[in-house]
Amino acid sequence: MCRLHDCPGLDDNQAVTSEHEQFMVEALAQARLARDAGEVPIGAVVVLAGEVVGRGFNGPISRTDPTAHAEIVAIREAATAIGNYRLTGATLYVTIEPCLMCAGAFVHARIGTVVYGAQEPRTGALESTVRAAELPGHNHRVQVLGGILADDCRALMQTFFKERRSPRRDAGAASGSGLQAPGAVGSGADD
Numbered sequence: 001m002c003r004l005h006d007c008p009g010l011d012d013n014q015a016v017t018s019e020h021e022q023f024m025v026e027a028l029a030q031a032r033l034a035r036d037a038g039e040v041p042i043g044a045v046v047v048l049a050g051e052v053v054g055r056g057f058n059g060p061i062s063r064t065d066p067t068a069h070a071e072i073v074a075i076r077e078a079a080t081a082i083g084n085y086r087l088t089g090a091t092l093y094v095t096i097e098p099c100l101m102c103a104g105a106f107v108h109a110r111i112g113t114v115v116y117g118a119q120e121p122r123t124g125a126l127e128s129t130v131r132a133a134e135l136p137g138h139n140h141r142v143q144v145l146g147g148i149l150a151d152d153c154r155a156l157m158q159t160f161f162k163e164r165r166s167p168r169r170d171a172g173a174a175s176g177s178g179l180q181a182p183g184a185v186g187s188g189a190d191d
């Protein structure tokens with residue numbers, strides 16, 4: 001981050017974008033850990049006061065936990081790290097547009113802003129299928145910003161699903177979980 005502030009050529013918007021990109025790179029690193037574990041490659045980090053306080057990667061199969069999405073894992077780690085069940089003012093970075101379950105968790109956790117990479121046309125619940133952060137009745141508003149390093153985030157998913165579909169590969173742990181979704185990010189992210 002200091003690198004950015006030392007650069008006189010950046011205006012404010014560019015600096016903010018670069019900061020988002022910097023943290024999205026960390027989320028992408030988490031997504032690769034998911035991929036290496038044979039899970040749908042989605043990663044997340046929680047940032048509070050400019051510091052990463054929670055990291056998570058998608059792991060419902062390896063954890064035998066249908067709620068073990070990257071966002072949930074990162075939120076749990078962050079809450080434990082700061083010793084507070086509310087992450088007021090935190091920014092959560094996640095490589096793929098979150099699902100409805102995770103959107104609910106953001107409200108419970110009082111996440112301030114969610115920054116995501118690529119849209120998830122089939123299950124994304126912030127902009128694609130429903131705008132869950134804007135539903136009435138919630139006592140907390142989550143700000144949403146999408147499209148940060150979207151190409152990198154999408155490519156990781158597409159490569160993963162392409163390799164899964166390849167007949168040369170053994171059927172892995174995620175087989176049979178609705179991984180084919182032509183035209184989508186790859187989908188199956190939440191199956």
Ligand code: ZN
Pocket residue numbers: 069071098099100101102103190
């Ligand atoms: Zn989710």
